[in-house]
Amino acid sequence: MEWTRRALLVGAAVGFSGCLSAGDSNVEYPETTTATAADEPLVEAEGTEPAVDEEPTPQQTEPAVPNRELATEVERVYGGIEWFATDYDESIATYQRVLGNAMATVRRVRNDAEFDANSLDLVRRSTDRAVATAASELGDHFGIPDQMRGEVDSHVATIRRFGNRGDLDRIDEELERLYAYLRGIRSDLFVRRVLSDRQIDADLYRHLHDDTLDPEDENDDDDEAPPGLFEIYHSAEYAGYAYSGPRYVERDPFGDDQDDDENEGQALLARQRTHFDTVSEPTDRTGFAYVVSYGIPDVANQPTDLEPLDYPHTSLFVQRYTDVSAATAAVRTLFDTAVGREGDFSFGRDRWHRVYYEADGDVTYAFLIQAGPFVLVAAPSEVAWEERVDWTEPLDRLWLWRP
Known part of the structure; x- marks a missing residue:
């Protein structure tokens, strides 16, 4: 449900233009150069002024970062979206490959007739490599490395304990359990459910979601913030959901439900393009x-x-x-061309410009802010800012409202 109301944008642009005349002039000027005869001696002036030290060149300073704290938060959010769009597939492939190598080592040790300290060292090194790979490839996005570390350490400690006792049957059983664990977290089913890029329950969701409670809500007896569900799209043509709940969303993100012929997801993506095309400035942009x-x-x-x-x-x-x-140049271009502004509005600690512009023949009202190298536009609607009623609920779920 989106706020909509048609309104024609009527306006005229007025500007000034002019040019300097070019061509020959009928005014002649005398030559201003002077020549010194070759045999004329050069004489120093008697009152030579002392040399003046040159002033040091002022050092260039880095430009101030607008809304620095917000920029840091947006970097986490956008960086997470971009990772899923560009690096996820390769990272998952590397993770599964190294886990497969660890599984092969465990199986080889288990099939050997004897077990000694070298056998344990092989298991330890191969599983350590698997944990390290999970940390480097997935650790900034999923919690699997810490969980792996605990499980692997527990299995290896058990193998060492029974190795010291010479209990080969118990060692064999524990190696089998370790192998089964590695096989489970390497499986495509585990990746689809736990390490999914379609329905993401990971750090990206927690960066997007505002998990703070509203101190002014006296009727809220819950100790948890309202849940969030975010449908995301990256310019590298990646789409996904960020959602931590138990439900499975049948409709593909910005796509279609196989049981629905209305193509609602594609229509949603088309509306994003319509809403934001006017405030899209591609010069020096790396993505959106x-x-x-x-x-x-x-x-x-x-x-x-x-x-x-x-x-x-x-x-x-x-x-x-x-x-x-x-x-900064992109914002200046927008304000100098197609985007008007009128006052501001606070989302949490940050003040955003109230902006308006034409989109598909209608006046669209929204909010705009620059945060470091990012430009954000939020809550586009054909309903003017001051006429909206109870409009912030979906936006409240985003981290933008954090104090």
Whole structure:
């Protein structure tokens, strides 16, 4: 459910132009150069002024970072989205390959007739390599490395304990358990359910979600913030959900449900492009992302066939530029061309410009802010800012409202 109201944007652009005349002039000027005869001696002036030290060249300073704290937060969010869009597949392939190598080592040790300290060292080194790979490839996004560390250490400690006792049967059993554990977390099923890039329950969700409680809500007896569900799209043509709840969303992100012929997901993506095309400035931009935030109910009230579009939602547009100066230039270009502004509005601690612009023949009202090398536009609607009623609920689920 999105706020909509048609209104024609009528306006005229007025400017000044002029040029300097070019061509020959009928005014002649005398020559100003003077020549010194070759045999004329050069004489120093009697009152030669003392030499003056040159002033040191002022050092260039780095440009100030607008909304530095917000920029750090956006970097985490956008960086996570971009990782899923560009690096996820390769990282998962590396993770599964190294786990496969560890499994092969465990199987080889288990099949050997004898077990000694070298055997234990082989298991230790191969599983350590698997944990280290999980940390380097997935550790910034999923919690699997810490979980692996605990499980592997427990198995290896058990193998060592029974090795000291010479209990080969118990060692064999523990090696089998370790092998089964590695096989489980390497499986495609585990990747789809726990390490998914389609329905992400990982750090990206926690960076997007505002998990703070509203201190002014006296009727809120819960000790948890309302849940979030975010539909994300990256300019590298990646789409996914960020959601930590128990439901499986049948409709593909920004795509279609196989049981639905209405193509609602594709229509949603088309609306993002319509809403944000006017405030899209490609010069020196490295990428962009759409985030649609949904005001879904608490888990207990979520239907098994959860369809996010059944709930209030609003959008966030994030553009990343090569540096702060490029983002500043992009904002200046927008304000000098197609985007008007009128006052400001506070999301949490940050003050955003209230902006308006034409989108598909209608006036669209939204909010814009620069945060370091990022330019963000939020909550586009054909309803003017001052006429919106109870419009912030979906946006409340985003981290933007954190104090």
